[in-house]
Amino acid sequence: MPALIFDCDGVLADTERDGHLVAFNQTFDEFGLPVHWTEADYAVKVLIGGGKERLASLLTPEFVAEAELPTDPAEQAALVAQWHKRKTEIYTALVASGALPGRPGIERIVVEAAAHGYTLAVASTSAEASVRAVLEHTVGAERASAFHVFAGDIVTAKKPAPDIYLAALEALDLQPDEAVVVEDSNNGLRAALAAGLNTIVTVSSFTVGEDFTGAALVVSSLGEPGDPSFTVLADAASIHPRGFVEIADIDAVLALAAPTHDPLPSPTEVPR
Secondary structure (H helix, E strand, O other), X not given: OOEEEEOOEOOOEOHHHHHHHHHHHHHHHHOOOOOXXXXXXXXXXXXXXXXXXXHHOOOOHHHHHHOOOOOOHHHHHHHXXXXXXXXXXXXXXXXXXXXXXXXXXXXXXXXXXXXXXXXXXXXXXXXXXXXXXXXXXXXXXXXXXXOEEEOHHHOOOOOOOOHHHHHHHHHHOOOHHXXXXXXXXXXXXXXXXXXXXXXXXXXXXXXXXXXXXXXOEEEOOOOOOOOOOOOEEEOOOOOOOOOOOOHHHHHHHHOOOOOOOOOOOOHHHOOO
16 A cells, blocks of 8 residues: 655645744743744754754854853753743644644645545654644544654654654555655655655745755645646656646656655755
8 A cells, every 4th residue: 555645844734934933932932042033044944854953953152151051961952852842832732723724735635645545644853742733733633543643753863864754664564666755845855865755845935945856746735626826846757737736646656766866955055
């Protein structure tokens, strides 16, 4: 049985600007930290895989001194974990409030894929609680219960390392040519390609200018029938979606030869 594996943030919902960024800044306020990330700041931070890792990037010697934080690495790690726990609580409350609607075509393609025998999964470096909250809000609790979720700290190396996708393939007992990935970022695409997975990219608000060389298909979203905003941005595999991405297009990507593993530019080299 083939699998359709989704990233979470930027794929299931455009969560970064109106969800994660808001939650990070509220966390900083609650803990009295002298920092507030603008959208421009966060466009750089999203290049770091994982929320804890983004928080840890604050801990320069200058910031530690200004915020009067401990210098012991173990104490800093405990603080980061505390900040991240609170940030996840704020974020999941935002999701539950309906502030982050699902992206076009997600619920539709999930229904189609399930009807055509695909195993459904999410592979994300976000906290599992955050992923499950977005998933349930996007496709409903009943459909979400059918998903395999691979998230958070189940792997040490976050995207663009392939570890999360390799873990998913192992757990699902699949070869790379038995799965298709839906991603939204250069980091995610690099992770999928390194795992040997063919990938569809649906660009999001923070990733629209990134390099997606190696993707089978790059689109503005999965789209909905009759949606005039749906745009094909690159179609390297000649999938030719007809106004939106449907299950026949997923099947066509699944049938492709394994992608090359040539490295893409690192995120810091990607123009934004």
